[in-house]
Amino acid sequence: MNQSHKEQGKIHRKAKVLLYLLLRKTRFFKGSPREFFRMTLDSFLAQLNLNQDFPFLLVAVFVGLVTGYVAVVFHEAILIISELLFAGRSMTANPDFSSLNDMVFLPLIPAAGGLFVGLYNAFVVKERPGHGLASVIKAVAQKNGNLARHLWVHKTITSVVSIATGGGGGREAPIAQVGAALGSSLAQKLKFTAGRTRSLLGCGAAAGLASVFNAPLGGVMFAVEVILGDFSVHTFSPIVVAAVVGTVLSRSYLGASPTFQVTEYSLISNSELILYFVLGVLAGLSAVLFIKVFYAIEEWFHRIEKRFKIPVWAMPAIGGLLCGLVCMWIPALYGFSYEVIERALNGSVSWPTMAAVYLLKPVVAAFTVGSGGSGGMFAPAMKMGAMLGGMFGETVNALFPGMTAASGAYALVGMGALTAGIMRAPLTVILILFEITGQYEIVLPIMFAAVTSSLVARLAWLYRSRHRTS
Structure with missing residues (x-):
C-alpha cells in the first residue's frame, strides 16, 4: 500500500513539474518553482489570467x-x-379510446411527470x-x-x-x-x-x-x-x-438535415406582400393573446394554491392533469411532438385541428409551465403561429386562387411572425426559420411579417398599459 502511495506521489510531482515547465514556456506563469508549487487554485487561476x-x-x-x-x-x-x-400513437390523428386504460391513464402521465417535477423542486432544488x-x-x-x-x-x-x-x-x-x-x-x-x-x-x-x-x-x-x-x-x-x-x-x-422538411416556397407576386402584412398584424395580436392567456392561467394557479392551501409541490401535478385531459383529445398539443408543425408547413393539416391547436396551445403550455412545471414558450409559439398561418393560407387560397402561394408558405411565415411577436426579437426568428427550413425564397415575407408582428405586439401592449393607467 505504501509503495503504491509513493508511486502516485512521484507521478503527481512529475505532472506538476511538466505543467510548470509548460506554463513557463508559454509565459502564463512568471513566478519561481517554489511559488508555483505553493499556489492555491484561486492564485493559479489568477496567474493563468483566462480573461485574456x-x-x-x-x-x-x-x-x-x-x-x-x-x-x-x-x-x-x-x-x-x-x-x-406514448408508443404507437399518432400526434395528428383523431384519438382512439377503444381501450378504457387509455381513457384513464393518458391524463395521468403528464400528472405523474408534474408530480415528479414538483417534488424535485420542493425537496432537491428547494425553491x-x-x-x-x-x-x-x-x-x-x-x-x-x-x-x-x-x-x-x-x-x-x-x-x-x-x-x-x-x-x-x-x-x-x-x-x-x-x-x-x-x-x-x-x-x-x-x-x-x-x-x-x-x-x-x-x-x-x-x-x-x-x-x-x-x-x-x-x-x-x-x-x-x-x-x-x-x-x-x-x-x-x-x-x-x-x-x-x-x-x-x-x-x-x-444529423445535419434541417429541422423541418418542407417543399420549396416563393413569393408569387409582389402584391402578395400585402397579405403577408395582414398575417403579420394577426400574428402580433395573437402574440398578445398568447401572453395574456398564459399569465391569466398562471395567476389562477397562484390563487387556488393560496385559497385551498395546496402544497407547492402538488401544483405541477394539477397542471399536468389538466394538460393531459386536454391533450388526450388533441394529441398535437403535446410538447414533445412537432409533427403537426411539419404537416402544416406541407399543407396537410385539417382546418378543425389547426383551429383547435391555435386556440388551445397557449392554454396547455400555461397549464404546464404556469403551475410550476418545466418547459419553454418557443415551441408553443411556433406551433400556434404555424396553425394561424395555415388557416390564413387556406383562406387566401380560396379567395385568390392562382395568385397566392400554398398554405404551407403562410404557415411558415405565421410561425415566425407570431414567435417574433412574443419574443420581440425578429432578427433571431428570421435567421432560425431560414436555418431550420432551408427556405431562402420565403425570407422576404418572413422578414416583413416578423417585423410587423413585433411592432403590432409592442403597440398593443403600450395601448393596454396606457388604458389601464388612465
Whole structure:
C-alpha cells in the first residue's frame, strides 16, 4: 500500500513539474518553482489570467462542447421516454379510446411527470422555479450574469421529465437556459470578471439553442439580441465559436438535415406582400393573446394554491392533469411532438385541428409551465403561429386562387411572425426559420411579417398599459 502511495506521489510531482515547465514556456506563469508549487487554485487561476482573449476563446470552445453534449442527451432522453409512454400513437390523428386504460391513464402521465417535477423542486432544488429565459435575462441585467451553479443539472432533469411525459412546454428555451447556466457556473468557478461571465453565459445560451435547432446563426443572434443585448466584437467572437462547436457536435449525433422538411416556397407576386402584412398584424395580436392567456392561467394557479392551501409541490401535478385531459383529445398539443408543425408547413393539416391547436396551445403550455412545471414558450409559439398561418393560407387560397402561394408558405411565415411577436426579437426568428427550413425564397415575407408582428405586439401592449393607467 505504501509503495503504491509513493508511486502516485512521484507521478503527481512529475505532472506538476511538466505543467510548470509548460506554463513557463508559454509565459502564463512568471513566478519561481517554489511559488508555483505553493499556489492555491484561486492564485493559479489568477496567474493563468483566462480573461485574456485567446484563453477565453478556448473556454468558449469547452462551453460549446459540453452544451452540445447536453443538448444531444436532452433530445434523446425526451425521445426515448415519450416513445416509451406514448408508443404507437399518432400526434395528428383523431384519438382512439377503444381501450378504457387509455381513457384513464393518458391524463395521468403528464400528472405523474408534474408530480415528479414538483417534488424535485420542493425537496432537491428547494425553491420555486422561475420563468426560464426571463431569469437568465435578469441575471445578465442585475447579477452580472451569475446563475445558481447547479441550475443546469436541475433544469435538465425537470425539463426532460416534464416535456417527455406530455407537458405543454417546449424544449428549446430550457436547453438555452441549461447552456446559459453551464457557462455562468464555469465563469464563476474560473473567477472571471463580470463582463466575461455575461459573455460566457451568452456562449452557453447560443450553443444550446444552436444545438437543438441545428441553427448556429440563429443561436448567435438569440444570445446577442435577446440575452445580452450586446453586439460588440469583444462579445460576439466567443459566442460564434461556442455556437459553431455546439452545432457541429449535435450534427454528428442528430444529423445535419434541417429541422423541418418542407417543399420549396416563393413569393408569387409582389402584391402578395400585402397579405403577408395582414398575417403579420394577426400574428402580433395573437402574440398578445398568447401572453395574456398564459399569465391569466398562471395567476389562477397562484390563487387556488393560496385559497385551498395546496402544497407547492402538488401544483405541477394539477397542471399536468389538466394538460393531459386536454391533450388526450388533441394529441398535437403535446410538447414533445412537432409533427403537426411539419404537416402544416406541407399543407396537410385539417382546418378543425389547426383551429383547435391555435386556440388551445397557449392554454396547455400555461397549464404546464404556469403551475410550476418545466418547459419553454418557443415551441408553443411556433406551433400556434404555424396553425394561424395555415388557416390564413387556406383562406387566401380560396379567395385568390392562382395568385397566392400554398398554405404551407403562410404557415411558415405565421410561425415566425407570431414567435417574433412574443419574443420581440425578429432578427433571431428570421435567421432560425431560414436555418431550420432551408427556405431562402420565403425570407422576404418572413422578414416583413416578423417585423410587423413585433411592432403590432409592442403597440398593443403600450395601448393596454396606457388604458389601464388612465
